Amino acid sequence: MCISHISVLLVVFSSSCLLIDGLSSDQAHIIFIVVDDLGWNDVGYHNLYIKTPTIDRLANNGVKLNNYYAANLCVPSRNMLMSGRHVHGVIMGYPRGLPLNETTIANKLKEAGYSTHLVGKWNCGFYSKEFLPHNRGFDTFFGFVDSKEDHYTHMVHDISDLRRNDLCVADKYYGNYSTIMYGNEGTTIIDNHDTNKPLFLFMSFSAVHEPLQVPSVYEKEYIPTIDDTDRRIYAGMVSCVDEAIANIIETLENKDMLKNSIIVFTSDNGGDPLYSGNNWPLRGWKASNWEGGVRALGFVYSEILPTNARGTDNNELMHITDWFPTLVDISGGNIHTEELLYGVSQWGVIRGLAKSPREDVLIALDTTRKAVSKYRTGIYGTNDFDITTLAALKMGKWKLLTGQNDGDNRWFQPPEINPPVKSIIDTDFDRKRMVRLYNLDEDPTETTDLSLEREDIVLEMLARLTRYASSTVPAQLQTVPRVDRKTMTDCLGPWIDIVELTQL
Structure with missing residues (x-):
């Protein structure tokens, strides 16, 4: 018996038993897209000065999540998204990461039969090999492990930070602009995917995180409308991400997958005005707990959503940890983990069939x-x-x-x-x-x-x-041995065996 698979282009994730024209499908292809440090006011559907035609079209014909929260920094948001647990704290070159006893969403979807791929930013720990994404449920990893990278050299603090699984490949891609490079990798994965198996593709762009860099053709689009040079570059970075998403969607169409896809889009925290991000009219910015730091952009688009849900603004309360159980729900997988999840499934809420289970x-x-x-x-x-x-x-x-x-x-x-x-x-x-x-x-x-x-x-x-206070994952306080970047001549990565660390 042949089971048809539904593509979920979640700039978040997708679900288990889906109803399409009265027919159910057991699983869904899932593509999750995260844009780093994207401000509330940095998409076209919030700001007419910003050119994001693909993002706008998907959002305006999908479900906008207007009451959706993340952490105020990259690390806790990504750890929470990956685990469905409430995690806080930072890494900063310390021997820290998403604890190995935590199950990742990639683990769960792989368990459910998915092909799993991570493209772009990881930022959930790398001090030992066990913490790298291809050892935490992802079949393949092409991207970087730290919090940011130079968008052309793929270096951080003069150390290369671009790898394909365990292999350092920064030299091979030197000069390739990150957004275009990651977008091309995503389309290649889709092109080569066997549609008889469900796909989980996590697209984690390094843009629009600083440094402010973009090919000049994207910046020039804004010369007539934005006087501030840094803001023009930032806007160009957003437009380049929009183009990469457009190419991913076109590839899904060519693969005859888009009609059965769910597309979800999310930021990981608020924008940073020091690097031209903007959260107007919300107060505050990245690293603060004001709305500008924690109210995340998010939407879900799909032709398989009920007609009355499409083109709506959803004001139900939602948290970034909710994507873990929501995706497992969509995939038909087993939600059970050793640890109690903070996240709750929002699939019924997204489809307009239920109120948020969150108080x-x-x-x-x-x-x-x-x-x-x-x-x-x-x-x-x-x-x-x-x-x-x-x-x-x-x-x-x-x-x-x-x-x-x-x-x-x-x-x-x-x-x-x-x-x-x-x-x-x-x-x-x-x-x-x-x-x-x-x-x-x-x-x-x-x-x-x-x-x-x-x-x-x-x-x-x-x-x-x-x-x-008694149920959140405790912040990690381990500070030694800290990463010694001077000893890393090849690529930023593991610097200690986890067995050694337990003996300190």
């Missing part, structure tokens, strides 16, 4: 990051939850921030607005205040703190943070 979203909770104890004062100073802890929680329309949120809290207008205003400052902002509460339905740009007026809501949300 809240834990955006951040890092018990290793606390303000000095003297700031534990005021009406919430004696609460069971230590309000100096860096945390953020969304509950219904309410958002609570605790601790010393040291990320930038300004509002940045895009440079293309005339006359341009670089930033708008909250003149009443007090960094010593440890509790802030916002009604995002009425105040989506977080201008008015209601923590003193709504003590009942604050206390309920602090109680939830207390419960969550």
